[in-house]
Amino acid sequence: MGVQGEKIYLNALLAGSLGFITFGWDAGVLGGILLTTEFQTAMGFPDTTIISMIASTFLLASWFGCIIVATFGMLLGRRTWIIIGNLIQILGTIISASSFSYGQLIAGRVFIGIGNGFLTSMIPIYVAEMAVRTNTRGRGVNAMIAAASLGTALAYWVDFGMVFANSQAVWRFPVAFQIFWSLCTIAVIFPNPDTPRYYYAKGRIADGDALLERLYVESITTTEVQQAKLSILASLELERADSASLRIKDFFWDTSEMQAARRIRTGMILIGVAYLMGIDMIFYYMTTIFQVYIGLAPLTASALSGAATTVLTISNYLGVYFMERLGRRTWLIGGAAAQTVFLAIFTGLLSSPGPQTGAAAAAMLFCWISVFGPTWGPVTYVYSSEIMPLRYRHLGFALSVSCQWVMAFITVFAGPIAIANPSVGWKTWIWFLVFNAIAVPFVYFCCPETRGHSLEEIDLLFMSGALNETDAARTLKHETGFGDENTKSLDEEAPKSLDEGAPKSLDDEKSKPLS
Numbered sequence: 309m310g311v312q313g314e315k316i317y318l319n320a321l322l323a324g325s326l327g328f329i330t331f332g333w334d335a336g337v338l339g340g341i342l343l344t345t346e347f348q349t350a351m352g353f354p355d356t357t358i359i360s361m362i363a364s365t366f367l368l369a370s371w372f373g374c375i376i377v378a379t380f381g382m383l384l385g386r387r388t389w390i391i392i393g394n395l396i397q398i399l400g401t402i403i404s405a406s407s408f409s410y411g412q413l414i415a416g417r418v419f420i421g422i423g424n425g426f427l428t429s430m431i432p433i434y435v436a437e438m439a440v441r442t443n444t445r446g447r448g449v450n451a452m453i454a455a456a457s458l459g460t461a462l463a464y465w466v467d468f469g470m471v472f473a474n475s476q477a478v479w480r481f482p483v484a485f486q487i488f489w490s491l492c493t494i495a496v497i498f499p500n501p502d503t504p505r506y507y508y509a510k511g512r513i514a515d516g517d518a519l520l521e522r523l524y525v526e527s528i529t530t531t532e533v534q535q536a537k538l539s540i541l542a543s544l545e546l547e548r549a550d551s552a553s554l555r556i557k558d559f560f561w562d563t564s565e566m567q568a569a570r571r572i573r574t575g576m577i578l579i580g581v582a583y584l585m586g587i588d589m590i591f592y593y594m595t596t597i598f599q600v601y602i603g604l605a606p607l608t609a610s611a612l613s614g615a616a617t618t619v620l621t622i623s624n625y626l627g628v629y630f631m632e633r634l635g636r637r638t639w640l641i642g643g644a645a646a647q648t649v650f651l652a653i654f655t656g657l658l659s660s661p662g663p664q665t666g667a668a669a670a671a672m673l674f675c676w677i678s679v680f681g682p683t684w685g686p687v688t689y690v691y692s693s694e695i696m697p698l699r700y701r702h703l704g705f706a707l708s709v710s711c712q713w714v715m716a717f718i719t720v721f722a723g724p725i726a727i728a729n730p731s732v733g734w735k736t737w738i739w740f741l742v743f744n745a746i747a748v749p750f751v752y753f754c755c756p757e758t759r760g761h762s763l764e765e766i767d768l769l770f771m772s773g774a775l776n777e778t779d780a781a782r783t784l785k786h787e788t789g790f791g792d793e794n795t796k797s798l799d800e801e802a803p804k805s806l807d808e809g810a811p812k813s814l815d816d817e818k819s820k821p822l823s
Contacts, residue, residue, distance in 0.1 A: 333485075516540075647684070
């Protein structure tokens with residue numbers, strides 16, 4: 309029978325967290341070794357453009373990994389993709405850690421990136437679909453993003469410790485250690501099954517029933533398990549009732565009954581904007597920013613980099629604890645507003661370089677990081693994984709995460725080149741400031757609240773009036789209790805859709821005021 313009950317979800321959460329540590333580790337490990345003499349010697353003293361290529365190739369390869377999942381995601385289970393992604397990462401890490409040229413290092417990082425694309429596309433879906441209780445789903449996905457921050461912090465502190473060594477181990481050991489996290493991920497997830505929603509979507513009803521029994525530790529004939537099964541099947545039936553396939557034009561103006569394209573588009577924009585706010589620029593080049601652009605001593609810059617990633621990790625885990633106390637919209641709108649203020653001050657201070665302004669700029673950067681940690685870092689992943697329709701969940705979330713990697717590639721490749729240009733320099737940060745600011749109106753007008761709803765109930769938030777009257781919709785409302793007073797745990801109303809024919813919200817929830 310294998311693991312049962314809460315143990316299945318906890319294994320999924322632990323495996324997902326370990327998988328995201330590999331993502332965070334890669335973001336942190338290069339940032340602390342790029343300027344070391346040992347790394348520079350092994351890579352032939354690369355210029356700024358080559359350094360940008362080394363750092364950003366991983367991101368472009370991650371995008372490619374997401375596209376693979378978006379195209380072929382339903383051919384294999386969520387769990388299988390995660391295991392394959394880790395194996396590819398191990399291969400890439402071996403190539404990278406044994407490099408004696410930047411060409412070999414870039415080749416290794418391509419493999420690491422593809423594997424990372426598999427993991428970041430599938431892990432949040434896997435964990436969200438294994439959550440039996442809605443009040444743990446957001447925290448679970450949030451915890452994985454916090455694990456990515458933990459991976460970044462651990463990598464920076466390992467880098468800091470290795471600066472006292474005097475051999476090629478200064479950079480090869482931190483790079484190679486990523487294998488440890490991949491092996492741990494495989495070991496934890498291997499005993500786990502795939503998700504019940506995947507089994508039902510593939511028509512494997514018996515497997516889905518058996519897994520629900522394991523998750524609930526009850527017979528499929530009991531009321532609670534039957535409700536879970538009927539909710540999933542009704543959601544699938546509703547999506548099939550909306551017979552129109554995804555059309556390119558729907559991504560601009562969605563008039564379909566299930567609003568699938570609108571939901572995918574929202575996730576793509578949300579995650580894309582998050583990674584145009586400057587987070588990748590900060591964490592891939594943090595030591596360089598402190599040392600070269602703020603003017604701190606090398607050892608001080610390295611220590612502050614470790615401290616900054618630790619602040620991000622702590623703020624992430626605080627966000628995990630408080631996640632369900634506020635709506636998704638509150639976290640995102642409040643976070644973007646505060647980040648805009650801190651980044652505006654940071655940019656202004658960089659325009660007047662000096663010891664005092666440099667110290668103040670570093671403080672503003674710490675403030676920005678502490679806000680991003682519990683808000684735009686994890687909540688965009690939580691929200692995007694929640695709003696995707698089941699039939700297109702692998703496609704929609706993979707496309708959303710692919711936007712992260714495209715935007716991160718642009719940032720990590722072009723950012724240092726722009727900053728190094730004397731005619732641009734500090735003005736580069738204005739680009740990031742703009743995206744922090746425009747995030748506020750986007751979330752306010754385009755993102756309905758999802759806190760407190762099951763994944764199947766979220767279909768009802770987006771569904772058109774025509775489908776509302778179908779038997780499947782009535783079954784789904786009945787089984788989930790959607791619209792009942794005891795399910796209305798939202799503290800915000802879903803904003804009105806900008807698409808013609810798109811739902812504002814549903815039934816009596818239409819008139820709920822913002823609070």
